[in-house]
Amino acid sequence: MASHTPVPAALDVIAVLQALADPVRLDLVRQLRETDTAIACGRFDTRVAKSTLSHHFKTLREAGVIATHREGGQALNTLRSAELEASFPGLLDAIFRRAHS
Amino acid sequence: MASHTPVPAALDVIAVLQALADPVRLDLVRQLRETDTAIACGRFDTRVAKSTLSHHFKTLREAGVIATHREGGQALNTLRSAELEASFPGLLDAIFRRAHS
DNA sequence: GGCCGTGTTCGACGTTCATGGAACAGCGGG
DNA sequence: CCCGCTGTTCCATGAACGTCGAACACGGCC
Numbered sequence A, B: 001m002a003s004h005t006p007v008p009a010a011l012d013v014i015a016v017l018q019a020l021a022d023p024v025r026l027d028l029v030r031q032l033r034e035t036d037t038a039i040a041c042g043r044f045d046t047r048v049a050k051s052t053l054s055h056h057f058k059t060l061r062e063a064g065v066i067a068t069h070r071e072g073g074q075a076l077n078t079l080r081s082a083e084l085e086a087s088f089p090g091l092l093d094a095i096f097r098r099a100h101s
Numbered sequence C: 001g002g003c004c005g006t007g008t009t010c011g012a013c014g015t016t017c018a019t020g021g022a023a024c025a026g027c028g029g030g
Numbered sequence D: 001c002c003c004g005c006t007g008t009t010c011c012a013t014g015a016a017c018g019t020c021g022a023a024c025a026c027g028g029c030c
Helices: A011-018 A021-036 A050-062 A081-085 A091-096 B013-020 B022-037 B050-062 B081-087 B092-098
Strands: A066-071 A076-080 B067-073 B074-079
Touching: A011 A021, A011 A050, A011 B013, A011 B022, A021 A066, A021 A076, A021 A091, A021 B050, A050 A066, A050 B050, A050 B081, A081 A091, A091 B092, B013 B092, B022 B050, B022 B067, B022 B074, B022 B092, B050 B067, B081 B092
Parallel strands: none
Antiparallel strands: A066 A076, B067 B074
């Protein structure tokens, strides 16, 4: 299951930065941030294989950047904005203010 | 030479995040940020070998996070705070507000 | 039950990376 | 001139990473 990955107790700076320091993952986070609604794994705009996508989601989940909850047949992903803002206020703002591509 | 590495024209988000997403490098940046003065490569508080340290400095330099200028017998490193703030305002603040090595 | 859509897991492959030792270059001081 | 200090480069090694295809698990739906 997707929710099998435990949510980290405290957000680790290195883990979060490593999770965001990848073009594909940063783009996923960007899409989550733009819509601000839960997005199923298969609905993202990306060119990588679905197994690769699943791996990236796992990385983001383990870093505490996103949360995944099953609903119906699909896994809905949400950005953990509140937790990120609590640990690193302004981080995503700083990254995406100029982050294109 | 240290100054042989050209300063990147525009700061790349991925490169900056990758540069900061390493415990050793993040600690180097933290030390530079705390003192806010130029620090020679050998003056940093770290446990890695000097060749490893040189490699990390190269990474930080190529990402545009730090600048190195030779003076006397040693290479003085400075944090490129202005450029970082211009490209990603509040990034370092967000990272180090809670980043306790 | 059988099928299909959705995600995850499992190798596997190639690349990148962090690390350290050794050798080298530049520079200053005796 | 030679020695010591500082930092870089070269090479090697082991680990981690990104990528994909195939196989599997789960849940609706006909």
